[in-house]
Amino acid sequence: MKPKQPHTWSGPDAPAAKAAYVRSMFARIVPRYDLINRLMTMGLDRRWRRMTAELAAPRGALALDLATGTGDLALELARRGSRLVVGADFCPDMLFAAVEKVRPAEAGARIAFVAADAQRMPFADDTFDCLVNGFLLRNLSDLHGALREFHRLLKPGGRLVCLDLTHPPRALRPLLWPWFRLAVPMLGGLLSGDFDAYTYLPDSLRTYPDAERLCAMLRAAGFAGATFRRVGLGAVAIHSAVKPQGRRQFN
Numbered sequence: 001m002k003p004k005q006p007h008t009w010s011g012p013d014a015p016a017a018k019a020a021y022v023r024s025m026f027a028r029i030v031p032r033y034d035l036i037n038r039l040m041t042m043g044l045d046r047r048w049r050r051m052t053a054e055l056a057a058p059r060g061a062l063a064l065d066l067a068t069g070t071g072d073l074a075l076e077l078a079r080r081g082s083r084l085v086v087g088a089d090f091c092p093d094m095l096f097a098a099v100e101k102v103r104p105a106e107a108g109a110r111i112a113f114v115a116a117d118a119q120r121m122p123f124a125d126d127t128f129d130c131l132v133n134g135f136l137l138r139n140l141s142d143l144h145g146a147l148r149e150f151h152r153l154l155k156p157g158g159r160l161v162c163l164d165l166t167h168p169p170r171a172l173r174p175l176l177w178p179w180f181r182l183a184v185p186m187l188g189g190l191l192s193g194d195f196d197a198y199t200y201l202p203d204s205l206r207t208y209p210d211a212e213r214l215c216a217m218l219r220a221a222g223f224a225g226a227t228f229r230r231v232g233l234g235a236v237a238i239h240s241a242v243k244p245q246g247r248r249q250f251n
């Protein structure tokens, strides 16, 4: 089903239609995904993933990198001493690229990949010591449900770290708008041959909560200590939170 512009889905089939769109869109852009990321962020995306991995404190941990894509965050976790990293994604083409990337790396031996949907993961409750995701949350059709799923997957005391675009502070919007609305679709479109995919990127922020609201949603999903820091001129946020020890409490 073709989405109506500007990439909004409605009606009872909306969750499935958005998921199908997102999966096929990422499958199309795999070959140039890393290159375009580097160019769009002027190489800063690597630093943001390193910060994300560090906040997850992965040493000795059983770690989950949800929506692993081409595997960069999974590699960061493994290099920081994770006992085992599971990299999960619902787009098989992304996973094939991730396998190719991590295979030559020494730390790659501690990474296992699984094809799975972030909203319905095939793991038992309280499995992981830490859970990270990079540039996933805007793509989900049910963000509330996904945050509860992350909570379910983490052990009590487990750490969640989410890296994604966010709504920049109002004062910086005039500066960032031409980048997001003009340069990113043009650059991404020309390099990938897929203009629609890189128009979806800024569109995906339209219905996405701002950084403070995302903290409130994390608390509502049962997390404690929800906080965030902005990077990339405030256009990117790294949220972190902890699953409390003791009984679950959902709002």
Ligand SMILES: C[S@@+](CC[C@H](N)C(=O)[O-])C[C@H]1O[C@@H](n2cnc3c(N)ncnc32)[C@H](O)[C@@H]1O
Binding pocket: 019, 022, 023, 026, 066, 067, 068, 069, 070, 071, 072, 073, 088, 089, 090, 091, 094, 116, 117, 118, 119, 133, 134, 135, 136, 139, 140
């Ligand atoms: C923008 S890429 C990010 C990849 C990687 N985390 C990174 O930092 O570069 C988003 C990834 O999320 C995956 N994805 C989106 N929705 C998903 C879902 N519901 N379940 C699993 N993976 C999903 C896509 O297939 C894609 O690989």
